[in-house]
Amino acid sequence: MKPRTASGTLKLIALVPSHNESPWIPDVLKVLVQVGGIDEILCVDDGSTDGTADLIRSQFPQVKLLALPGNRGKTAAVQAGALQAECDYMLLLDADLQRLSRPDLEAGIRAVGADPAIDMLLFLRYPELWWARLLRGNDLFSGERILRRTDLLEVLTAKPVTGYQLEVAINQHMIDNKKKVRRMRLHCQPVLAAIKRGVREGSKKELGMIQSIFAYLGVRGFIRQFMWFPPMLS
Numbered sequence: 001m002k003p004r005t006a007s008g009t010l011k012l013i014a015l016v017p018s019h020n021e022s023p024w025i026p027d028v029l030k031v032l033v034q035v036g037g038i039d040e041i042l043c044v045d046d047g048s049t050d051g052t053a054d055l056i057r058s059q060f061p062q063v064k065l066l067a068l069p070g071n072r073g074k075t076a077a078v079q080a081g082a083l084q085a086e087c088d089y090m091l092l093l094d095a096d097l098q099r100l101s102r103p104d105l106e107a108g109i110r111a112v113g114a115d116p117a118i119d120m121l122l123f124l125r126y127p128e129l130w131w132a133r134l135l136r137g138n139d140l141f142s143g144e145r146i147l148r149r150t151d152l153l154e155v156l157t158a159k160p161v162t163g164y165q166l167e168v169a170i171n172q173h174m175i176d177n178k179k180k181v182r183r184m185r186l187h188c189q190p191v192l193a194a195i196k197r198g199v200r201e202g203s204k205k206e207l208g209m210i211q212s213i214f215a216y217l218g219v220r221g222f223i224r225q226f227m228w229f230p231p232m233l234s
Contacts, residue, residue: 010088010113012146014038017077018095019046022055024191025095029060031102037109038091040064044081047071075166079156087149094143094190101187108184111233112146119179120147120170122230123186140225141167141213144186151179163212171225172217181230 014032018025025043032041041063045053047070056065066081082090089112091105104123112118123144125132132138143166151173155161161169174181214222 010116011039011086012037012089012091012109012112013040013042013085013087013149014091014093015042015044015078015081015085016093016095017044017046017074017081018048018052019071019074019077020048020050020052021095022048022050022052024098025052026055026059028093028095028097028100029056029063031100031105032093033060033062035102035105035109037106037113039087040085042066042081042085043095044068044077046074046077073162075156075161075163078152078166082149082152082156085149089146090149090152091146092143096191097144097188098191099188104184104186104188107234108146108186111182111184117180118182119151120145120174120181121233122181122183124183124232125188125190126185127187128189136226139183140171140228142190143167144188145170161216163215164209165212165216168213168217168222168225171228172221175225175228182233183230184233 016025016028029041032038043056043063043065045056045065045067047068053065053067056063066084068077068080078092091109108121108123112121122139123142124139125142125144126138128138147170152170155169155173159169217225
């Protein structure tokens with residue numbers, strides 16, 4: 001039997017994986033705790049060494065925390081959270097989003113609730129840097145999305161997913177299985193890797209992300225996803 005809220009509606013859990021995001025994650029959680037339609041917020045701390053877990057415990061006692069003993073990567077953190085969660089849908093959000101819009105999140109949650117046939121809602125981040133829009137890093141490859149927990153678990157168990165491959169693996173699952181996917185705008189901006197790590201290390205991270213994506217998809221698979229444009233809801 002599917003998990004339901006007390007009102008009988010579909011149950012949605014927000015999942016926020018994090019690793020050393022103490023300067024940024026409070027801005028995300030301050031918004032999430034006010035968002036209507038979220039039944040639980042689950043933060044998975046991926047072995048942070050900057051006090052992220054303690055910050056969540058002290059400042060956001062209403063948020064459920066799963067603290068992993070060591071750094072295993074974003075995909076492993078998401079998998080740990082998805083295995084523990086009991087819900088119909090999961091709202092995945094990165095921990096470094098700035099100026100996150102509560103009304104946009106609530107609109108997305110309402111859209112999924114109004115049309116249970118939607119398998120995934122991709123949030124299209126705006127405003128976004130021109131090069132991120134050009135490479136579709138603001139929607140296709142972003143971490144902001146609502147999807148069924150069952151689909152997420154299928155992705156995580158069907159084929160090894162590592163590095164920065166989680167989002168493209170989810171996309172591929174949706175395309176291959178002809179799932180109903182929609183897009184919607186979400187006002188927010190991620191913190192640039194260059195700001196977090198410096199220009200040199202940040203550039204290495206971005207390059208590593210691109211290499212990881214191509215290692216999973218190959219050139220043809222990348223082009224196939226790049227040309228995939230699910231309909232916009234707003």
